[in-house]
Amino acid sequence: MVKPTFLILNLLLGCGGETDPKKAESGLKRTLPPLSLPSPALRRLNRAQYDSAITSLLGEGLILPSKLEPDVSADGLQAIGAALTTISPRGVEQYEDAAFDLVNQALNENRSELIDCEPERSVDEACASASLSAFAARAWRRPVTDDERSNLVAISTQAATVLDDFDAGLGYGFAAILQSPHFLFRVELGEDGTDGGVRHFTNHEMASRLSFLLWNTIPDRALLAAADAGDLTTDTGLKAQSDRMMDDPRFEHGVRAFFSDMWMLYALDDLTKDPTLFTHMSPTVGASAREETLLGVVQNVVHDDGDYREIFTTTRTFLDRKLASIYAVRAPSREGFAETMLSPDGGRRGFLGQVSFLALQSHAVSSSATLRGKFVREVVLCDYIPPPPAGLNTAIPEVDADAVTLRERVAVHLEDEYCASCHLQMDPIGLGFEQFDGLGHFRRLDHGAEIDPSGELDGEGFNDAWGLSAHVAAHPDLSPCLTQTLVAYASGHSVTRGEDAMVEYLTTGFEYMDHSTRFLFSDLVMSPAFRLAGALE
Amino acid sequence: MKPLNRREVLRGMLGGAAVSVGLPPLEAMFNCSGTAYAAGGGLPTRFGLFFWGNGNLPERWTPSGTGADWTLSDQLAPLAAVKDKITVVSGMSLHTDNVYPHSSGAAGVLTGSNLLSYQDGREDGTFSRPSIDQLIAAEIGGDTIYRSLETGAMPGTVGHSFNGPNNKNPPELSPLAFYERIFGASFRVPGEDGLVDPRLALRRSVLDAVMGDISNLSARVGTADRLRLDQHFTGVRELELRLARLQEDPPNLDACFQPTSPADGFPDVEGRPQISEIHRAMSDLAVMALACDQTRVFSHWFSDPLTNQLYPQATMGHHSLTHDEPGEQPEVNMVTTFIMGELAYMIEKFSEIEEGDETLLDHMVLLATSECSRGQTHAFDEMPLVLAGGANGRLATGLHHRSFTGENVSHLMLTLLRAVGINAASYGVDAGEVFDGLSAIEL
Numbered sequence: 001m002v003k004p005t006f007l008i009l010n011l012l013l014g015c016g017g018e019t020d021p022k023k024a025e026s027g028l029k030r031t032l033p034p035l036s037l038p039s040p041a042l043r044r045l046n047r048a049q050y051d052s053a054i055t056s057l058l059g060e061g062l063i064l065p066s067k068l069e070p071d072v073s074a075d076g077l078q079a080i081g082a083a084l085t086t087i088s089p090r091g092v093e094q095y096e097d098a099a100f101d102l103v104n105q106a107l108n109e110n111r112s113e114l115i116d117c118e119p120e121r122s123v124d125e126a127c128a129s130a131s132l133s134a135f136a137a138r139a140w141r142r143p144v145t146d147d148e149r150s151n152l153v154a155i156s157t158q159a160a161t162v163l164d165d166f167d168a169g170l171g172y173g174f175a176a177i178l179q180s181p182h183f184l185f186r187v188e189l190g191e192d193g194t195d196g197g198v199r200h201f202t203n204h205e206m207a208s209r210l211s212f213l214l215w216n217t218i219p220d221r222a223l224l225a226a227a228d229a230g231d232l233t234t235d236t237g238l239k240a241q242s243d244r245m246m247d248d249p250r251f252e253h254g255v256r257a258f259f260s261d262m263w264m265l266y267a268l269d270d271l272t273k274d275p276t277l278f279t280h281m282s283p284t285v286g287a288s289a290r291e292e293t294l295l296g297v298v299q300n301v302v303h304d305d306g307d308y309r310e311i312f313t314t315t316r317t318f319l320d321r322k323l324a325s326i327y328a329v330r331a332p333s334r335e336g337f338a339e340t341m342l343s344p345d346g347g348r349r350g351f352l353g354q355v356s357f358l359a360l361q362s363h364a365v366s367s368s369a370t371l372r373g374k375f376v377r378e379v380v381l382c383d384y385i386p387p388p389p390a391g392l393n394t395a396i397p398e399v400d401a402d403a404v405t406l407r408e409r410v411a412v413h414l415e416d417e418y419c420a421s422c423h424l425q426m427d428p429i430g431l432g433f434e435q436f437d438g439l440g441h442f443r444r445l446d447h448g449a450e451i452d453p454s455g456e457l458d459g460e461g462f463n464d465a466w467g468l469s470a471h472v473a474a475h476p477d478l479s480p481c482l483t484q485t486l487v488a489y490a491s492g493h494s495v496t497r498g499e500d501a502m503v504e505y506l507t508t509g510f511e512y513m514d515h516s517t518r519f520l521f522s523d524l525v526m527s528p529a530f531r532l533a534g535a536l537e
Numbered sequence: 538m539k540p541l542n543r544r545e546v547l548r549g550m551l552g553g554a555a556v557s558v559g560l561p562p563l564e565a566m567f568n569c570s571g572t573a574y575a576a577g578g579g580l581p582t583r584f585g586l587f588f589w590g591n592g593n594l595p596e597r598w599t600p601s602g603t604g605a606d607w608t609l610s611d612q613l614a615p616l617a618a619v620k621d622k623i624t625v626v627s628g629m630s631l632h633t634d635n636v637y638p639h640s641s642g643a644a645g646v647l648t649g650s651n652l653l654s655y656q657d658g659r660e661d662g663t664f665s666r667p668s669i670d671q672l673i674a675a676e677i678g679g680d681t682i683y684r685s686l687e688t689g690a691m692p693g694t695v696g697h698s699f700n701g702p703n704n705k706n707p708p709e710l711s712p713l714a715f716y717e718r719i720f721g722a723s724f725r726v727p728g729e730d731g732l733v734d735p736r737l738a739l740r741r742s743v744l745d746a747v748m749g750d751i752s753n754l755s756a757r758v759g760t761a762d763r764l765r766l767d768q769h770f771t772g773v774r775e776l777e778l779r780l781a782r783l784q785e786d787p788p789n790l791d792a793c794f795q796p797t798s799p800a801d802g803f804p805d806v807e808g809r810p811q812i813s814e815i816h817r818a819m820s821d822l823a824v825m826a827l828a829c830d831q832t833r834v835f836s837h838w839f840s841d842p843l844t845n846q847l848y849p850q851a852t853m854g855h856h857s858l859t860h861d862e863p864g865e866q867p868e869v870n871m872v873t874t875f876i877m878g879e880l881a882y883m884i885e886k887f888s889e890i891e892e893g894d895e896t897l898l899d900h901m902v903l904l905a906t907s908e909c910s911r912g913q914t915h916a917f918d919e920m921p922l923v924l925a926g927g928a929n930g931r932l933a934t935g936l937h938h939r940s941f942t943g944e945n946v947s948h949l950m951l952t953l954l955r956a957v958g959i960n961a962a963s964y965g966v967d968a969g970e971v972f973d974g975l976s977a978i979e980l
Contacts, residue, residue, distance in 0.1 A: 042762045067714065070695070070707050074663075075655040084655075084663075084703045086765035089684065091707070092772035093718075096740070151746050159739045176743045180750045181769065189757060270693040270855070275808035283805075364847050364854040390635035390915045398863045479539055494655065536759040 023513060030508045032527075036498030037534035040199060041494045042081040043186040046071045047322035048257060052217035053183075054102055057530060058137055059110035065098035071266070075494045076379065077485070078261050083492035087184065099178035103171045111167070114174065119166040127166070128156045132173045140182040141211075141219055142204040143228075152176060186212065190533045199533040210525065213490050215250040216257040235526070242525045245516060251297050255517075259297045262485050263379060265349075266288045267360055274365045278439040280326045285439070286320045289355035293523055295337055296351070301517040308482060308515040312350040312473040315342045326355055326441050335434060347435055347441045347466040348452070350473070358433060358440035367438045369410055369430030376429045382481035385422055392418075404449040408430050426441070428455040432468035479515060483507045486520060502529050538600035580892055581680075582929045582957045583901035584673045585825050586836040588647075588697070589857050589881055590639070590844040592909040593873045594866060595919035599627045600937040604732035607937035612870065616923070619885060621935040622898055624924045624978055626949055628940035631917040633969040637662070638915040639842040642908030643697050646920065648934040649947040649965025653702060664699040666966065669904070669950055671700050674834040674939065676959045682782050683832040684775055687821055688715060689839075690816035690879075691846050696838040704768045708838045712818035719826050720795050725787050733784045744759060744777040792890045793829035796821060809847050820883040826963055828890045837883070839876060850874045859912025870910065880905050884925045902928040902956050920946050924978070928956035931980055938977050947971040952979055 045053065051064045069091030072081035075401040087095070114135060132152040136144045144152075152173045158168025159315060186208055190199030201209060206336060207227040211219040219227070223241060231237025245251060258533035260266055268286035275281045295318035300306040318339055324331035327348065332338035342348055351357060361371040379382045396409050403409045410431075435453045437443050444451060453464040460471040472478065483506045488495045495503060506523055513519040524530050597611045607625075609617055616623055633645035637652055640662060644652040647668040654662035667675065670685060678684035689708035696708040709715040748770060755766045799818040803811040816839060823835050840846060845854030851868050853861065858868050883903070890897035905923040910916045927934050932952075944973045951964040952974035963972045 039759055042758060042765065072703075072705070074661060074703075076661075080655075086704050086768045087772055088700065088704055088706050088768075088776045089772035090687070090709075092769070092776050095775060098745075100740075111965055148750075151749065155742055155746055157737075158742055162735050162739060172743055176746045179743065179747045179773075181747075181754050181766065182750060185754075187754065271849065272845070273808070281808065287546070287969070364845055364859050365852065387637050390638055390641065390917075393914055395860055395863065395913060398861075 007468060020239065022401065025509075025513065025519075028509055028512045030505055033501030033505055035198065035528055036496070037198065037528070037532050038491060038493045038496075038499075039535060039537045040189045040533040041492060042153040042181075043079075043082045043188075044069070044085060044087065044340065045184055046078060046082055046356075049216055050184075050210060052215075052253065053139070054178075055320070056217055056220075058102055058106035059113050061109060062102055062105045065094070065101065068094050073264070075488075078266070079489045079490055079492050082331050092179075095179055095184060096175075099175040103174040103178070105165050106174075107171055115167070115170065122164050122169065123157055123160045124158060124166060125153055128170055128173065131170060132177070133157065133172060135520065136177045138221075138224070139177050139240045140180070140187075141208040141224070142182075156423060177437060188533075189536070197535045199535065200233065201329055201531055201533065203230055203232045204228040205240065206531065207532065208239075209490075210245060212254075213258075213525070213530075214245045214254040214521065215248070216253045217250070233531075238531075239522075242522055246522060252302050252523075253297055255301050256294045258486065258489055259294060260290070261489060263293070263356070263361065265293060266354055268356060271359060272364045273359065273439055277365055278437070278441070280322075280439060280441060282322065285322060285326075285355065285359070288320050289359060289440075290495065291320075291337060292318055292323055293351060293354050293356040296354075305516055305518045308510075308517050309473040309478065310350075312352060312469050312478075315344065315349045316340075317342060317354070323355060326439060328436070329440065339509070344466060348442065349466060350469045352380075352433065352469050352472060353436070355440035355464060358436045359438065362438040365438065367406065367436065369406055369427045369432070369434065369436060370413070370423065372433050373426030373428070373430030375426055378462055380481060381475060381477040382484055383477065385424065385425055388422070399447050401460045406434055407447040407452060414435055429468065431455050431463060432457075433465050435464060455459075479511050480504070482517070483510055483520060486524060488532060490524060499529070502527070561667060570614060570781050578899075579764075580793060580900045580929070581677065581833055582678070582931070583833045583897070584670065584953070584957050585823070585827075585834075585887075585901060585903040586668075586670045586698075587883060587905040588696070588836065588838050588840075589838040589876045589907050590842040591912040592907045592916070593911070593921045594870055595910045595916075595921075597870055598873070598910075598921060599939075600625055603937050605936055612873045613876060613877055613923075615881045616884070619881060619888060619925065622884065622888060622925055622927075624932065624936040624938060625936050626922040626924065626938045626940070626975070627919065627977065628943065629920050629922060629946045629949060630943040631920060631969070632945045632947070633917075633967075635915065635917050639908050642915060642917065643842045645969060646906055646908060646946055647697055647918065648699070649950060649969035649971075650967070651969075663703045663705075664697065665702055666699070666897045667701055667978050668697055668699045668836075669953065670834055670836040671706070673954065673957055673959065677957055678832065678834050681830055681832050682779050683719075683826075685834040685836070686719070686826055687831045688819045688835070688837050690812055690837070691840045692810050694838050694841050694844075696841070698836045698838075700768060700771075701764075704763070706836075708836070709819075710815075712803070712815060712822060713801050715819060715822050716796070716798050719822065719831055720798075722752065723783055724795060725783070726793075726795055737780045737784050741777050744773050744780070748773050748777075788830050790828065790830060790892075792892055793825070796825045809849065812846070812848065813875075816879050817882055820886055820941050824883070824886045824890060824897070827887075827901070828892075839879065843880065846882045848875060856912070866913075880923070887926065898926045900929050901926045902932055902953060904953060918943055922946065922949060924953075927980075931956040933978050933980050936978060938975070944975075945969065945971050948973060949978075951975075955979070 038389055047068055068419045069087055071078045072085045074081040074084050117130055119127045129149060133144055133149050155175035155176050156169045160166050160174035163169055188201055188205040188209055190201045193200045204227045207219040207223045211223055226232055226241050268290045271286035273281040300311050318337045319332055320337050321331040332340040356506045361370050361375045377385055397403050408428055413419045413427055432453050432455045434451045435442060457471045462471055480503060484495050486504045509523045510520045593612055594938045600610050602608055631645035634651045635641050641652050644664050646666050648666045651664050652662045653665040674685035685707045687696055687708040689696055689710045694708055694710055698706040751766050751770045755763050761831055803815050824830055845856040847854055851872060855872055862868050887898040888896050890898055903925040907921050910919040910921055947965040947969050950970050951971055954961040955974055963970055965971055
């Protein structure tokens with residue numbers, strides 16, 4: 001399981017920000033495995049996607065709804081939750097409120113984006129039809145049928161008659177479009193091909209899949225045009241669009257959304273810390289911490305086309321004044337975020353040295369070796385740790401003369417054979433981060449006693465978090481885990497055993513291409529895992 | 538000018554020119570509740586759920602003495618003022634599987650069935666069936682504007698009111714937003730001769746179109762998606778029905794009045810949310826929502842299972858305390874007692890609403906419970922169960938009923954279904970399933 005790691009470490013430490021020219025993909029030797037494909041499932045737009053779709057459809061500057069059906073995580077990803085959950089009665093009510101509110105705002109603020117004709121009277125079916133068709137085609141990510149168009153026109157005509165106002169009447173049609181399942185769900189069902197049991201996503205479904213994966217929003221006009229032309233079901237057409245989209249600044253939104261979901265950074269909105277114990281705590285720490293992590297990820301993936309492992313080992317980061325004070329370094333800028341290099345003295349580097357991880361995987365009043373270790377195991381390395389058995393007394397001893405530091409106190413987890421079977425997989429990792437308190441502030445002492453941050457990860461010893469991060473970066477499960485999580489995220493389902501071969505195929509490419517996450521996105525998009533689905537069940 | 542009767546044709550209410558809106562032919566369906574009130578044929582039985590996370594400490598919870606002669610315990614002491622209006626049931630157990638700490642217990646107590654985990658026995662999952670509040674709402678929630686209402690007190694609360702698998706009713710956490718939803722622009726004071734807004738009918742046309750879209754799409758998808766779309770459809774249909782009701786006169790109820798608007802926001806104080814203030818503002822609104830017959834079913838998620846919220850005066854989050862506080866766990870005791878104080882506030886408010894010769898509390902039953910008893914071990918025995926209200930004379934109050942054999946909590950749930958008038962033969966699934974109620978508390 002564990003491979004020697006020095007070569008990789010040397011490479012990582014030696015490259016110092018300079019990126020070697022990329023290998024040619026042509027050197028990559030691998031064979032496409034037999035397909036095991038999940039059935040297609042509707043996916044609910046999440047909050048961020050709803051907002052970005054609305055901005056794209058109705059224009060900038062609107063006040064977006066503060067209350068909508070909440071995102072739900074399932075099997076570790078909100079992307080999977082979106083494919084399992086539905087819209088509750090309360091959600092229906094909220095989407096209705098939001099639709100009318102947004103449409104009214106847009107008709108006041110950005111009318112010309114919605115209505116491209118001058119109505120002759122309060123009822124003008126031709127003008128209504130043109131406006132509604134154009135809007136629905138973008139909102140629903142596909143051309144509208146004649147029936148759909150006439151239903152929408154009928155709604156608007158009725159409303160325009162009652163209200164004696166063309167715009168107000170049209171608003172009801174727009175509101176219907178925004179409450180339709182064709183807007184609120186991603187309808188990507190595929191069509192039966194000639195190869196029995198396999199479904200092929202259509203051109204417009206591919207446009208939607210690409211757009212939500214790479215930009216976290218609805219397709220732009222160019223992508224819809226490519227779908228209209230039938231380009232997205234050909235290799236060259238698909239590659240051309242995915243390249244264009246990854247070169248576009250909006251790729252950053254797709255990358256941010258994926259990493260936020262994978263690392264649960266959305267939970268930083270509800271970060272709770274006892275301010276009497278953590279004097280650096282303030283209501284904005286969570287959002288700042290998320291931004292630090294995402295700026296680093298975007299730099300690595302989008303701007304540098306860098307090596308994924310460097311996200312765990314880099315000393316380069318982006319701090320605002322708040323985070324700089326927690327890290328006890330000079331703020332790189334008076335306002336907002338700016339790049340800075342951390343010194344090796346504090347043992348802090350990479351994502352696992354950041355507040356976003358350290359504070360989120362802690363308690364309100366203290367650090368947690370178990371939560372931090374569990375996160376590394378399950379989220380970063382995709383291992384599975386079973387839940388603690390019910391009926392077990394889970395108390396850890398309080399501080400006393402014999403057991404002062406957390407390491408001494410959680411020793412019970414590791415001495416008791418029953419507990420150790422699971423906790424040995426988590427606590428020794430988490431204890432490596434003990435020099436960072438529950439908010440991520442560096443410390444040498446815990447309750448007055450010296451902290452020992454040494455330990456081992458799957459046979460690789462480390463002295464502190466600095467060394468631990470290097471071992472995580474070099475861990476053989478790191479790349480397959482990223483691949484597996486991206487496949488699950490992109491398709492909205494839990495990856496099953498049958499798909500191991502596809503994950504391995506993509507991992508081979510990812511590793512060969514110097515762990516380029518950008519390449520992984522592109523490779524996934526071109527693979528059957530993104531373009532095909534199993535039979536409807 | 539003679540005031541327009543809303544049954545007359547509305548003219549030019551919004552536009553300049555003459556417009557006319559016919560009222561939809563839906564009146565027949567509203568006569569049921571209206572007739573019931575007019576004939577004085579007894580007010581309907583209402584149901585409420587008060588749920589808190591992380592359980593209790595059984596040794597400081599269980600009252601001494603049983604039957605009608607009993608004394609409140611430490612943790613239940615705040616309920617003294619309403620002691621004759623409550624029944625404490627102790628000694629009952631969950632018989633469902635205890636696999637996933639907290640989530641198994643929540644599914645067990647609220648559905649009588651096991652948690653449906655997402656994959657490979659992973660910790661997260663969904664209820665496989667509707668929670669008790671929604672079982673009840675499905676039967677008795679159809680005649681009011683809202684089938685059910687869900688509220689929460691703690692920031693970040695997600696609640697566990699399930700319509701079915703993967704379909705949760707998210708609780709409203711802002712008292713102001715809750716106020717605006719129930720008592721805002723759409724609320725009509727009973728007895729006031731209001732105009733019907735013609736836009737209600739237009740909104741209903743939009744919803745008709747949405748339902749058409751859902752039906753058409755439903756024909757193209759797989760089985761799992763069809764279920765999800767069915768649930769979405771149900772939600773749209775309910776909203777349409779609600780708009781239809783808003784076109785009708787509200788019931789004229791003596792106890793109903795439009796409450797004053799709560800504060801806009803309850804900022805944290807020294808890093809801790811104002812739990813009590815938020816809870817009490819929500820309670821006041823929930824009480825009036827029932828008094829105005831806006832709904833007959835509500836669930837209030839005081840806190841979620843597993844919540845690690847910092848309570849007033851606590852030195853650790855609640856969940857951490859239950860596991861890590863040594864000895865007799867005085868802080869866990871303090872938090873549980875605090876929660877019971879907040880429960881008492883809500884019960885007292887219900888008891889202050891007069892309905893005929895009795896009070897709203899007499900015409901409802903409120904169940905207060907949690908996902909386990911002792912949080913430290915996620916224990917399924919000695920489940921905390923408090924009932925308040927006599928359910929229109931169907932339930933005994935002022936009792937401590939103790940089960941000495943660890944009977945299944947599902948018996949109590951079956952009794953609750955029957956108390957609100959549902960003719961249920963059983964409750965729960967597999968090990969959680971029972972066919973008999975808890976006769977000791979039934980009248």
